[in-house]
Amino acid sequence: MKFMSEYRDPELAKKYLEEIKRTVSRPWSIMEVCGGQTHSLVKNGIIEMLPKEISMVHGPGCPVCVTPLYLIDKAVHLALDKNVILCSFGDMLRVPGSQKSLLEAKAEGGDVRILYSPLEAVKIAEDNPDKEVVFFAVGFETTAPANALSVIHAYKRGLKNYSILASHVLVPPVIENVLEDVDSHIDGFLAAGHVCTIMGNFEYYPLVEKYKVPIVVTGFEPLDVLQGILMVVRQLEQNKSEVENQYSRIVKEEGNLNAQEIIFEIFEVTDRLWRGMEVIPMSGYSVKEKYKDFDADKKFNITIKEAEENQDCIAGEIMKGIKKPFECPEFGKKCKPSNPLGAPMVSSEGACAAYYHFSGLVER
């Protein structure tokens, strides 16, 4: 199949693996930033195929996982409002809030709809003028243009009943946060290919300069990931720290300028709380003042009691690569995808859920 099977060729995979084995001479910790890459590594059984010197560390790039508890609580609160249609990407539905998930809110009669495109939510708003339609705008830089575009569409059509509950987070600040943490010892990074498709590579040059780590912008297919790992290992073995682009078939140096323009029409950079981590300065987007009527946070003025994360969950340490999922005492015991204690067990891209589903570490 065009553009899929080419990147899953077993012969080429074998060659990459042999080349990685030939190149590596000592242990390295490499963080794949994006949850999509974690998923690909585990789903394709790549981790077990890598030489033992290479330890893959699963980064914080799962948007579902890092969406803070209070925002999920807000979404749930809105979903239970009889006057609101709450629209969301599918995998947000199962994420536990402090009381319940959106899926449970739906079961209680909340009008929660799974969409693939936020523009669909604008259409729902047009079709339901007597209801408030809120889109739970979650994601990294990748989903920001489409979410911003939905606001532009609603604005142009003069819709008064459409808003977004924005929970956008940004990759470069969280990479810096990981690098600053004395407990996490990451030697090199696979940066998230789709984020760079939008934003380009320029944000990573200051990071390699300051922290002397190789960063390779990498795709998601098995061969992409293997090639990305090889590129990082080559740099490490040669004591280099550069930004390289493995995903050049998609990612342009400057990114997608049109998409960036749309993002910055609607959003501005702001501090953000990352679930399981902390508030990271200038690490997210919020809706600009000009479009405040489309900002569900301001429009509905919901006050949510701050909820505590489950103390047994070590999500922060997992997402910073300090611990592996199976090093958590509750992994596969109290914490399972059917009863997640914390976010990385929820989405299929969360490190804990990926390990739970695909590796033979837990007896089920």
Next chain:
Amino acid sequence: MSKKKIMQLNCPIPKLDFDIITLGHGSGGTLTNKLLDSGVFDLLSNDILDERHDGAFLEMNGKMAFSTDSFLVSPIFFPGGNIGELAVNGTVNDLAMCGAIPKYLSLSFIIEEGLQMTEFWEILVAIKYACEKANVKVVTGDTKVVEKGKGDKIFINTSGVGNIHPKANISEKNIKTGDKIIISGNIATHGMAIMSVREGLEFDSTIESDTTNLNHTISKLIDEFGNAIHLLTDPTRGGVATVLKEIAISSNIGIDIFQKDLPIDSQVASSCELLGLDPLYVANEGLFLSFVDATIADSFLDTLQNDENGIHAKIIGSVVDEHPKQVILESAIGGKRMVSMLPGEQLPRIC
């Protein structure tokens, strides 16, 4: 001309003095009779149903299989079919998986008031043709109507019985190490056909549901291979992964499968990628898995591939001694991973 068009031309909707189904049509009174007499009985007519008694009088001997299933698909009309034929094929196939020859069905409707009579008629016509194709009779049934908002247009329940094929010996207990696992066709087709028309997730494709009756195919295979067929199962909800994992656990066996051998239509594979769904967990219809003795695997596959329901059939794996209760998939690039059950419905991913 499409299959659907031909069906409608052959069975035009009768002239009625109502366009939509209302609560009264489920009351058991005049309106119910009006609805049933409007053509329901004519459409599904057979000697047993025509007696119109409280229940059906059946004459059957020997070992039988009995199965029931409820159908709640949304939307009720989807590319390649509708809930009517799904309801017939579902129970027919469940019986076939027992090694039975399906014979009689019961048919119950729970209708949400407001359903268009034209829609109901189209569903009935699909039921009629599905019954004829599978060679089964609807012998008893029921119709209830619920208030608007208390259903999703229409729910259908079918139950069925049939005699066990004299040469069949289908049981999980018969599975043994070395058995080959054969899939009858492309995976994930039905689930993605439904997904392509689901509100909010629509995408353009020509994917059509593969819903069909499998009983004639199964019967032919049992005729030829008898008790060398150890287990038959249809991987409907939960998909191939869930069914294999269930069997591995309940039979205490290990299963190895190979991603490169899993047949899948390229459009279906692309749409799964797009939505972030794993085709191994997507629902199927008109598809079955067979666990067969290794000695007959190749000729079984040959017979199956020459059947209209098995053109894309493939051997996808085998039963092994190692790792009891576990299903291990070898990925396209040669890595290995466990196949587990999903905690709930598969949800489309963010990005």
